[in-house]
Amino acid sequence: MTADQGYAYSKIYGGLEARGIDPVIPAKKEPIRSRVPLRRFRYDARHDILKCPMRRILRSQRRIEHGRYFYSRATDCRRCPIRGDCLSKGRVNKAVVVSDHHPALLRARRCKERWSREDARLYQRHRWRSEGFHGEAKSWHGLARAVRRGLQTMRIQAFLTAAAVNLKRLAAALLALLGPWRGISLLAALAHLLAATVAASIQTTRPELADRPA
Numbered sequence: 042m043t044a045d046q047g048y049a050y051s052k053i054y055g056g057l058e059a060r061g062i063d064p065v066i067p068a069k070k071e072p073i074r075s076r077v078p079l080r081r082f083r084y085d086a087r088h089d090i091l092k093c094p095m096r097r098i099l100r101s102q103r104r105i106e107h108g109r110y111f112y113s114r115a116t117d118c119r120r121c122p123i124r125g126d127c128l129s130k131g132r133v134n135k136a137v138v139v140s141d142h143h144p145a146l147l148r149a150r151r152c153k154e155r156w157s158r159e160d161a162r163l164y165q166r167h168r169w170r171s172e173g174f175h176g177e178a179k180s181w182h183g184l185a186r187a188v189r190r191g192l193q194t195m196r197i198q199a200f201l202t203a204a205a206v207n208l209k210r211l212a213a214a215l216l217a218l219l220g221p222w223r224g225i226s227l228l229a230a231l232a233h234l235l236a237a238t239v240a241a242s243i244q245t246t247r248p249e250l251a252d253r254p255a
């Protein structure tokens with residue numbers, strides 16, 4: 042499966058791994074907000090602990106919606122030479138949030154560093170083949186917003202949008218094929234029928250866009 046960096050989140054990597062799907066999604070580098078960033082804390086999945094740059098252990102103590110807080114011991118941090126850079130103002134120990142699928146994100150980052158030529162080719166293909174269509178579907182056919190709630194209705198909206206885009210292309214190809222013979226009644230009628238179907242699909246997916254130019 043290919044996708045752009047907008048989907049490069051631990052939750053998505055974890056979900057794909059659980060389904061046995063190999064993603065070609067370029068993992069983002071960790072944003073550096075601190076002089077001692079999260080990547081300097083090593084997660085040990087076997088023992089379910091974090092190790093800080095000074096090799097002190099942080100343990101999981103509190104659960105939040107998408108992960109857990111890991112805390113160091115105040116006694117470990119008290120004499121640490123880098124505590125000024127590592128700890129937030131007023132804190133006596135370190136608190137780090139690790140998301141539930143953090144190991145999957147780390148694997149994806151390592152995998153990105155070893156992308157093969159085939160991976161790079163697949164991602165390049167994704168960019169011209171999928172992103173252009175997504176942009177068209179979102180900008181002109183309302184796919185940027187769900188018209189109704191729920192996965193099933195969203196699925197219907199996506200199918201109708203894809204049908205509208207395909208029919209639009211088919212109508213354009215037919216008209217180009219007709220060229221100077223556009224006056225021939227049967228083919229012209231067919232083209233009109235296709236155009237009407239496109240308009241109906243657009244009306245269904247996003248009524249307010251129905252009057253925009255194709």
Ligand code: SF4
Binds near residue numbers: 096128
């Ligand atoms: S301040 Fe605490 S958590 Fe941070 S590096 Fe030092 S010992 Fe480790």
